[in-house]
Amino acid sequence: MVEEKIAETYPGKVDVGDMPKKYDCFGVRHLQMACMCFTMISLFIARGSMGVAVLAMSDENRKNDTTVTIYDWDKKTQSVILSSFFWGYVAMQIPAGILAKKFGGKPILLFALLVNGCLSSLLPTLAALGGWMCVCFARVMMGLSQACLYPASHTLLGQWFPPKERTGISGLIYGGMQVGIIIAMPLSGLLAETAVGWKLNFYVMSGLLFLNAAVWYWFAASSPAEHRMISKEERQYIETSLHSGGSQKSMSTPWRRILTSVPLYAIMATHVACTCSFVLFFVDMPTYLEKGLQISLKNSAVLSALPYVGMWIGNVGSSLVAEKLLNRKLLSVTACRKLFNSLAMFGIAGGLVALSFLGPENKSLAILAIVITNTMCGFTVSGFMVNGLDLSPNFAGVLLSLTNFAANICSILMPIITSVILRNNPTDVSRWRLVFLMTAVISAGGNIIYLCFASSERQEWNDSDYCDKKSGDPEELKALKKQKEAENL
Secondary structure (H helix, E strand, O other): OOHHHHHHOOOOOOOOOOOOOOOOOHHHHHHHHHHHHHHOOOOHHHHOOOOOOOOHHOHHHHHHHOOOOOOOOOOHHHHHHHHHHHHHHHOOHHHHHHHHHHHHHHHHHHHHHHHHHHHHHHHHHHHHHHHHHHHHHHHHHHHOOOOOOOHHHHHHHHHHHOOHHHHHHHHHHHHHHHHHHHHHHHHHHHHHHOOOOOOOHHHHHHHHHHHHHHHHHHHOOHHHHHHHOOOOHHHHHHHHHHOOOOOOOOOOOHHHHHHHOOOHHHHHHHHHHOOOOHHHHHHHHHHHHHOOOOOOHHHHHHHHHHHHHHHHHHHHHHHHHHHHHHOOOOOOHHHHHHHHHHHHOOOOOOOHHHHOOOOOHHHHHHHHHHHHHHHHHHHHHOHHHHHHHHOOHHHHHHHHHHHHHHHHHHHHHHHHEEEEEEEEOOOOOOHHHHHHHHHHHHHHHHHHHHHHHOOOOOOOOOOOHHHHHHOOOOOHHHHHHHHHHHHHH
């Protein structure tokens, strides 16, 4: 059946018997992977540098420096600025998934790169004109445009990469998130120490984003069929593996079935829990290191990046191991997802509990606990992060936009809740203990729900002919189901 679809796609050009069964060599899909990874890195540099930049923008030690503008922003104001990115990010999540499905991942991500590049270059001017409120406006707009990052990436993963390669490639692409943060935090700290100060941070980011936009425009595509450089053999290999046959048939989104899918809500629960811990480290870690552990701003900027080295190792390492386990059929897909998700979420919970009982007198142990916790967090890429692709490659972007919408409500709330618990006093280690223990409970609880209800079984509504099958003859449908099961064997 697959061969027939491919033959229809390339009429008069393809001998079905000669179609490639294997295409393991380096190809255009790997160029697409590199472009996606570079985009992930760039947008996370733009997103992640603010955690350090906001400290530099309100650094009292440079108030007497006439070459640098310093703002009188307390911890609550800083928390609002850091939270504001996620206001736009959450609001646009579901529309972003729909737009990625309709228009493809390439134009959506190109737009995000250009918008973030413009806003980064304008942010110092906006801060001078309107203070923290204009900074919040810029961050909201950046959040609105970056809302497409994960849904569009998931959509591209479903269009470009065969199932046997997808877990490992997903790890490499989403590992760009950690690489972006690894670069952003120390770089932001170093740029903030220059004579130009924190403004240089945003100008450098802007240049990187515009460069990335040029690379993305020239070398990326929304699907193999749209890429001008791809060979016929590689395109056939990808489309055969995906059972797509190159079909560009427009598929209506089965919203009712998606919104009543129990496995989707299992993913959502653990996604929410993971985001709570991620945002805690992502947004508040520079403050915790500087104020809680009493480490200097410059050193805390460098140390803030160290946990993400561990997360990247966990991300890429776990995805490669998971791919081996799946390809050798040592674990079922569902068992593999639950195993790695449990290592991640229970690992996060344990690390946070340990961290809650460490303070400035145990700086080295506290930093070690942070690194280990974030390393375990990287295992989620082989757990819930790719689970939506198992359920429905055709609607993976839509599924991720739904779970990411729920998860990133926490991105808005976590910095504010943390500020309330700290009572505007980030030097109080006992208050940080409450924050860490609360997040540990959320992490463990989210994974328990995932263990109970998650699945990796392909959903019937993923099929492009699902609507026709719903109204078809029941006996014919039974025969088709048996035929499909026989093909899968």
